[in-house]
Amino acid sequence: MATRLAFLAALAVLLAVCPPQPVAAGSVTCKPSPLEIVFAIDVSSSLTRTDFANLKKFLQAMAEHLPIAETATRPAVISFSTNVKVEVDLGDANDLQSFKNGIEAIPYYRGFTATGSAMQTARRTVFSKSRSGASKLLVVVTDGRANYPGSRAEAIALVRSESEELRNAGVRIHAIGIGDIWLKDELVAIAGSDDYSMIHDFDGLKALVDNMVKDICSVRCDDLGEESFPGQCFSGTQRIVNVKKTHNKALKRCEKAITYEYKYCGNSHLCKDVDVTIEDCVNGVRKIVTTWEDYDVKQQKCVLRRSVQETDCNAIEECKEPVAEIMFILDSSGSINDQNWRLQVNFVHRMVSNMKVGPGAIHIGVIVFGTNVWNDIPLGSIGSKPQLLQRILALQRRVNQWTNTGDGIAKARTELGRLSRPGVSRMAILMTDGESNRGANAISEAAKLESEGTTIVVIGVGKDLKREELQAIATPPLSDHLFYATDFNKLMDWAAKISEETCESITPPDPSLCDLPPKRVVSTCFNSLQKVTEIKYEFDAQGRCNKKIVSRTISPCKVICTDPINGNQYYEGETWKSECATFVCKRPTSQTEVFKPTAQECPGSENRCYGTSSSANFKCHDDRGALFGHCSCQAQNGSPLLRVITADANAKP
Incomplete structure (x- = not known):
């Protein structure tokens, strides 16, 4: 299928479950502990050679921060397009250089997107070699929807089935999407939770390295304290996760308290929109070049981004x-x-x-x-x-x-x-x-x-x-x-x-689209007028999945707010609920104004909402979507707080 180029700024919320251990300026590494990490990388036809090169660089950069050894981290790599191949198996690379050599040897493939088959190979062929007691993590990197084997419906059904099988086997899954917010539902199906990251293009992979390394570290009782993890600026809104780890001496255990904040993150509305140009044909290949601007929070300015897709000059x-x-x-x-x-x-x-x-x-x-x-x-x-x-x-x-x-x-x-x-x-x-x-x-x-x-x-x-x-x-x-x-x-x-x-x-539309929530977009302002468009998919009386578009205009133009969780857009004065948090879109009074969810509800089992009077012991998801059996939903300073037992204080580090 066609590559989904970004029409919104990317949403990438990378949260950590342990503090970083600095080894050099701006970098982090993990403490040695048994970990089996498998990277499943999409090498289908939507990738250009430049994308493929950046994907390899991402894997090699990750390797720089992992304690690769037979007794510590063992990495593996699976490539998938129409076919699936184990490029580096668990135990093949027991040091950094051998893993890098294995990555460099991966050839440039083309074909369909067999995501589910790759996950099945990871479960049956690779994780079956896991060491007893080792943690297991699958990282899936993709830029498109699964469309093989079989129909789109069959392909996504296999993804969901394999995701459940892997999680039941104790494998945590993190999905990385290269594209735009319309890919979010695919990533949730892969991860089986909200354990995903999104970036505009393959150039952005290098920005994920430190956060990914922090995220896969093991939680230990000597890793205590507070940290905040800001997500990327997404259409003027930023999600911040605050994590406080404490030692509960009375109960002899470690606990993690998680709260969320949402704030404006600069004048991203001043950044340039997506622009696509087509270059002249050279040696039978024509390049489609997409440029846009993101608001860089650290630099406090709009930064130019660029993506290139190669096509056959004459093929139609x-x-x-x-x-x-x-x-x-x-x-x-x-x-x-x-x-x-x-x-x-x-x-x-x-x-x-x-x-x-x-x-x-x-x-x-x-x-x-x-x-x-x-x-x-x-x-x-x-x-x-x-x-x-x-x-x-x-x-x-x-x-x-x-x-x-x-x-x-x-x-x-x-x-x-x-x-x-x-x-x-x-x-x-x-x-x-x-x-x-x-x-x-x-x-x-x-x-x-x-x-x-x-x-x-x-x-x-x-x-x-x-x-x-x-x-x-x-x-x-x-x-x-x-x-x-x-x-x-x-x-x-x-x-x-x-x-x-x-x-x-x-x-x-593929029937699987009728399982997805609506998408909502507010257009740019022109002559004091904006268009509000909601796109949803519904089954008709004959059981066919149909696309339904509901559009209207508003005047005068209003401030646009973007939900930092699902990417939907709302205008000034509207109130909406997303994943148990209630938001109000209003004109900011400052760039540091903070928006917090209501305290009446907070995340519960299977992403359902529970009131603050819920039982102290119910299953719930933590900040990365992992399921825990011992947690409580509380109100603290007007915000919901999710308290999770993270480790046994008596366990050996």
Whole structure:
């Protein structure tokens, strides 16, 4: 599947269960203790060679901090794509250099994403060699959804099954996702808990090393004191975990008290949004370059990030989805000359050439807008693909026109509502080179169109675009549905990428998506207007999983708050609950303002909420998602506090 590029700043909450032991400035290491650690790394087709090189560097950097020895830490590495291979087995590397050599020897693979098979291999083949009494940790690194073996539903079912089998066997699982917040549910399925980290791209792996090392250390009764572990700044919000370890002399045991804080973390709203460009073809390979800015908390400024995806210059697969309604909305305003109009039409022709068109397949329609709106090809009116392609090439430009984008979108909504077949996926593809300046409000009309079940793809062409307007029109995630070309001559370069995303968007959702919670996004502000979009998946009466989009607009524009746990967005004045914590979105009075969850509830068994009057002994998750049988939920200074027994004070270190 296509790599999920980030449209939001990454959420990466890395929490520690023991304090660091410094060996050099800025680095940590573990005390020697028996540990079996297995790295399962995704080497599927979505990885570039640069990504693969960074993945190897991450593994080697981790190794620098681990006490690798037969009596201490024994590392192993499994690679997975379509096939799964144990690259380094437990006991193969008994010192640092031999492990590094094993990593360096891993070849560059391609293929599907067989995450579940990799986890099964870890359980059956690798952890079966574990030493008695050793701790066991599986670290899974992936940048996409499991899609092999079998269907997507079968692949994710295997992931969940293997996660449960591994955890029942005493293996703790930590998942690392490279991408955006839409990958979160995949990571939860892998880890079986909220024991995961998320970063934008493979370049960010090096930032995880110290926190990962701290996290895998064993908890000992001589490791007492307080520490705070801030997560990364995520769309202006930061989650901080405070851990206090004490020695309860009366009960002769170590205890860990965990509290959470949430605060603003800088002017991240001033950072640049995602920008995607396509480079010229070189030796049959074309690079898709994605750039964006993150707010760096330490530097207190926006930092530029970059990701590169390599594609075949000429490859463009036929869209095999048999049934869909697709409406093209083309700009014929005065800024588009005859040459650019012809390039725009040729692009549509190329897109449709790769679709299965016909009465029982994809229906195509074309709307042209300028000062007025013209329904040049009514939806589904031409069932013959050769005749449709001929009609597209004959589309005529209207001259001396304004840019009436809103009425063009409104006409698409009318036609799709009138002519679409029941239960069939709908998509509108808008192409424009400028800001709307006539007719209905384009953002309001986009919200109405989305709420009637249509996904909107936006292609902006030129250097004078109002990107805030296009970002508000396109359906989230913008990484899949918003594209920019510097001029119409570059438009054809996007054909393969947009065809791929179009086919994926109109494909009926995988049934596993109906198990996921809704995603909520608040758009950027444009002309005092914002669009609020909620995307959820629901089963219909026939048991089919369908995508449902509910959108509306708000005015005037408001402050946007991002839930630091699940990435959903809310606007000023809204209240919401997430994982037992209640939040209120409000305008910050300072950059250090702290938000705490309510004290009435706190984390309990299987992530359910328990009141503060709950029994003192119930099963609950600690700060990393591990299940404990002895813990209590208390109220302390207006916040929930989770108290966990971490070690036997009489046990030998």
